[in-house]
Amino acid sequence: MSLLRSALKQLILLLFFFTLCETTQAQAPKKPDAAEILLGLKKLNVLGSALYVAAHPDDENTALIAWLANEKLVNTGYLSLTRGDGGQNLIGPEIRERLGIIRTQELLQARRTDGGQQFFTRANDFGFSKDYQETLTLWDKEQVLADMVWTIRKVKPDVMITRFSTEPGGTHGHHTTSAILASEAFDAAADPKRFPEQLKYVSVWQPKRILWNTSSFFYKDKNFDPTGKLQIETSTFNPVLGEAYTEISATSRSMHKSQGFGSGPNYGKVTDYLEPIKGSRAQKDLFEGIDLSWNRVSGGKTVGKMAQKLVTQFDANNPAASIPALLNLKTAIEKLPENPYKAAKLAEIQELVKFCAGLFFETTAAHYAATPGEKIELTAVAVNRSAAPVTLEQVSISPISQQISVNKLLTKELQTTKATVALPADFPVSQPYWLQQPGTEGMFAVADQQLIGLPENPAPIHVTFSVKIHSVSFQYTVPVVYKRVDPVAGEIYRPFAVTPPVFVSLAENVYMFTTEKPREIQVRVRAGKENCAGQVALQVPAGWRTEPASAAFNLKLKDEEQLISFNVFPGPGQTDAQFRAIATLDDKTYDKSLVTIQYEHIPTQVLFPEATARAVKIDLQRKGQQIGYIAGPGDEVPVSLRQIGYTVMPLQNEELNQTNLRQFDAVVIGVRAFNTNNYLKFAQPVLMEYVKNGGTLVVQYNTNHALVTENLGPYPLKLSRDRVTVENAEVRLLKPEHPVLNYPNKITANDFAGWVQERGLYFPNEWDKNYEAILSSNDPGEPARDGGLLVAKYGKGYYVYTGYSFFRQLPAGVPGAYRLFTNLISLGKK
Numbered sequence: 124m125s126l127l128r129s130a131l132k133q134l135i136l137l138l139f140f141f142t143l144c145e146t147t148q149a150q151a152p153k154k155p156d157a158a159e160i161l162l163g164l165k166k167l168n169v170l171g172s173a174l175y176v177a178a179h180p181d182d183e184n185t186a187l188i189a190w191l192a193n194e195k196l197v198n199t200g201y202l203s204l205t206r207g208d209g210g211q212n213l214i215g216p217e218i219r220e221r222l223g224i225i226r227t228q229e230l231l232q233a234r235r236t237d238g239g240q241q242f243f244t245r246a247n248d249f250g251f252s253k254d255y256q257e258t259l260t261l262w263d264k265e266q267v268l269a270d271m272v273w274t275i276r277k278v279k280p281d282v283m284i285t286r287f288s289t290e291p292g293g294t295h296g297h298h299t300t301s302a303i304l305a306s307e308a309f310d311a312a313a314d315p316k317r318f319p320e321q322l323k324y325v326s327v328w329q330p331k332r333i334l335w336n337t338s339s340f341f342y343k344d345k346n347f348d349p350t351g352k353l354q355i356e357t358s359t360f361n362p363v364l365g366e367a368y369t370e371i372s373a374t375s376r377s378m379h380k381s382q383g384f385g386s387g388p389n390y391g392k393v394t395d396y397l398e399p400i401k402g403s404r405a406q407k408d409l410f411e412g413i414d415l416s417w418n419r420v421s422g423g424k425t426v427g428k429m430a431q432k433l434v435t436q437f438d439a440n441n442p443a444a445s446i447p448a449l450l451n452l453k454t455a456i457e458k459l460p461e462n463p464y465k466a467a468k469l470a471e472i473q474e475l476v477k478f479c480a481g482l483f484f485e486t487t488a489a490h491y492a493a494t495p496g497e498k499i500e501l502t503a504v505a506v507n508r509s510a511a512p513v514t515l516e517q518v519s520i521s522p523i524s525q526q527i528s529v530n531k532l533l534t535k536e537l538q539t540t541k542a543t544v545a546l547p548a549d550f551p552v553s554q555p556y557w558l559q560q561p562g563t564e565g566m567f568a569v570a571d572q573q574l575i576g577l578p579e580n581p582a583p584i585h586v587t588f589s590v591k592i593h594s595v596s597f598q599y600t601v602p603v604v605y606k607r608v609d610p611v612a613g614e615i616y617r618p619f620a621v622t623p624p625v626f627v628s629l630a631e632n633v634y635m636f637t638t639e640k641p642r643e644i645q646v647r648v649r650a651g652k653e654n655c656a657g658q659v660a661l662q663v664p665a666g667w668r669t670e671p672a673s674a675a676f677n678l679k680l681k682d683e684e685q686l687i688s689f690n691v692f693p694g695p696g697q698t699d700a701q702f703r704a705i706a707t708l709d710d711k712t713y714d715k716s717l718v719t720i721q722y723e724h725i726p727t728q729v730l731f732p733e734a735t736a737r738a739v740k741i742d743l744q745r746k747g748q749q750i751g752y753i754a755g756p757g758d759e760v761p762v763s764l765r766q767i768g769y770t771v772m773p774l775q776n777e778e779l780n781q782t783n784l785r786q787f788d789a790v791v792i793g794v795r796a797f798n799t800n801n802y803l804k805f806a807q808p809v810l811m812e813y814v815k816n817g818g819t820l821v822v823q824y825n826t827n828h829a830l831v832t833e834n835l836g837p838y839p840l841k842l843s844r845d846r847v848t849v850e851n852a853e854v855r856l857l858k859p860e861h862p863v864l865n866y867p868n869k870i871t872a873n874d875f876a877g878w879v880q881e882r883g884l885y886f887p888n889e890w891d892k893n894y895e896a897i898l899s900s901n902d903p904g905e906p907a908r909d910g911g912l913l914v915a916k917y918g919k920g921y922y923v924y925t926g927y928s929f930f931r932q933l934p935a936g937v938p939g940a941y942r943l944f945t946n947l948i949s950l951g952k953k
Contacts, residue, residue, distance in 0.1 A: 176286070177203060223248070276325035443479050586603060622729070630644075660674075698738065811837050816919060835924065
């Protein structure tokens with residue numbers, strides 16, 4: 124079994140990197156039209172590749188990637204050092220690793236659009252960093268560099284392009300680090316003494332040149348001078364695809380929906396500029412001095428002529444007519460000596476033969492998930508929609524090692540093969556590979572060298588269709604997927620997943636105890652298989668107890684759920700610890716929950732985080748009860764406020780009137796609401812009137828870009844890009860006697876311990892004299908940032924603007940953040 128899995132993994136990884144049609148999990152099988160087939164035939168005659176390097180999802184220049192992949196027809200990769208875990212989410216509540224999964228899938232959708240391939244390192248996006256030295260205190264430089272070298276050695280790019288400059292300053296520290304390490308990797312990839320353990324799988328490689336994709340954006344206070352820079356018109360129109368690369372780029376970039384990066388196409392002329400960094404300098408053409416034809420390999424001249432003939436003789440009305448010539452080309456390439464391009468071109472030919480023949484292969488499971496040891500029903504279908512002679516010989520299921528002989532001529536009638544397979548009892552679950560082992564704040568832990576760099580797990584089960592086309596043998600491997608037909612959306616695919624047999628979960632990430640009274644906490648038990656019966660318990664901190672100590676569950680049906688309640692009695696004193704839910708089933712324990720991430724623009728994703736929650740008992744006093752909340756994007760603060768006993772009512776735009784607002788002790792506006800809710804520019808006078816009449820209004824951070832109104836408060840204030848990224852940076856109390864620091868909770872320096880990711884962001888840097896600055900903080904070597912918490916008395920009420928990141932601290936259960944936020948809400952209640 125282990126040898127079979129190893130062999131299968133080698134095949135899957137080879138196809139992942141080199142296949143023309145990237146049929147990944149969750150996607151309907153690719154069915155290219157004649158234009159795409161023609162583009163693929165043209166690509167057969169191009170031997171070359173390019174690698175674009177930056178730090179995050181959305182950093183990439185999608186127009187340049189589209190130009191490289193579809194105009195120059197070179198294999199084009201985007202290496203994003205991180206998965207964007209540290210950003211904000213404009214479409215939902217997911218943050219950290221769950222946001223990283225969303226952004227990974229958005230990048231894959233972008234690459235399916237612009238024609239590139241996607242790669243990553245093990246670096247974790249830990250949040251904003253102001254310089255590369257700070258970044259490298261959390262990233263393991265050697266590991267990140269090794270991963271970049273690994274990708275270079277696999278992709279073998281002729282040219283490398285960075286999005287950012289190696290010069291520090293003026294941008295995110297991750298950005299600068301990506302450029303600095305790209306320059307180092309450019310050299311290290313060619314050195315057999317650097318990361319020699321990789322050479323078991325790949326060979327050393329030296330790109331011809333590395334360049335910086337610069338623009339006037341990077342010269343904010345200087346005139347941009349294009350002299351000496353390579354110029355590329357990326358707005359070129361592709362008549363085969365019927366679009367300019369800037370149009371393709373807009374569609375690709377619009378896949379970054381969690382960041383609000385929807386883009387419209389630019390129909391005018393667009394020029395990109397490339398500044399040389401290392402290697403041979405190009406004067407006029409990016410691939411200057413690089414032979415991208417078959418002449419670059421021994422014996423390739425004849426192959427090139429054959430490939431070109433395929434293009435000139437292609438019949439869009441009858442693509443199958445190209446199959447004999449493709450088979451001849453395959454034979455000619457197989458006879459060539461080994462070279463860096465042979466495997467990739469043979470993989471491209473294999474896919475093109477399938478496309479020209481109109482072959483369709485698919486394998487679906489009866490359910491979208493199964494557990495180790497469970498039997499699953501599979502349906503494999505194959506059809507030949509051309510006149511090409513195709514015989515289906517065998518259907519093989521891996522890594523189950525089950526073969527079904529067919530030996531039948533494929534016609535336009537659907538060939539269906541059904542099979543029942545049993546997953547081995549030790550079959551691994553479908554946890555994203557970079558989340559399987561505990562990492563650090565700055566790095567994911569991945570032990571398997573061949574998984575490093577992949578955007579997602581290879582599908583757990585694959586089915587291989589062995590066919591003969593014009594008497595030539597081919598094997599087409601497809602992932603097992605789940606498919607259903609929705610009466611509105613039509614055919615919907617999702618990845619097949621292997622899951623634990625039982626899940627346990629807690630409703631909240633944090634449970635706050637502010638008194639000695641017990642709280643009812645519910646554990647949700649969900650069956651991953653039929654006939655799931657056992658015991659569930661809730662582990663609590665030392666000195667705490669639960670009633671009952673454990674409870675039975677009995678679930679007959681798969682996906683059935685049961686809620687089990689525990690009364691949790693807190694122990695003495697303040698506590699910051701953890702709850703853990705544990706199920707016992709068939710003498711084994713399980714402590715994983717099931718998280719499903721579903722959005723229309725990406726495939727459904729599942730992951731299995733530990734079923735834990737933070738348990739915090741604090742000394743907390745609060746005043747007021749009724750809170751009105753105007754939500755921002757991805758806003759979990761209302762849940763946190765309910766945790767400490769507030770009644771929180773979400774406010775819709777039509778509810779923002781004086782009659783409705785006067786019932787609330789305070790109104791809180793969520794993060795980035797003034798960036799995303801256009802109605803607030805009309806509601807702002809109403810909110811100010813609420814304050815004037817005695818209300819308390821708390822406004823959380825907004826970016827200084829794309830505000831729906833500049834009038835955020837009763838008096839002028841101006842947002843900046845000032846931020847404090849070091850989460851343990853000193854916080855100084857500028858107004859120690861101010862009510863906000865004293866009532867109902869006395870705020871001290873201890874309340875700023877244990878903060879996560881950052882202190883705050885987008886602080887105001889100018890404000891009217893009627894505002895009082897309450898706190899001051901700064902990153903090392905920077906001036907004091909005093910605008911993070913501004914309070915103004917207005918009429919009978921109070922207005923608060925805060926750039927401190929309560930939206931991160933409250934869901935993380937930071938005790939001092941709760942005490943301070945409670946004081947903000949309690950203003951005017953004494």
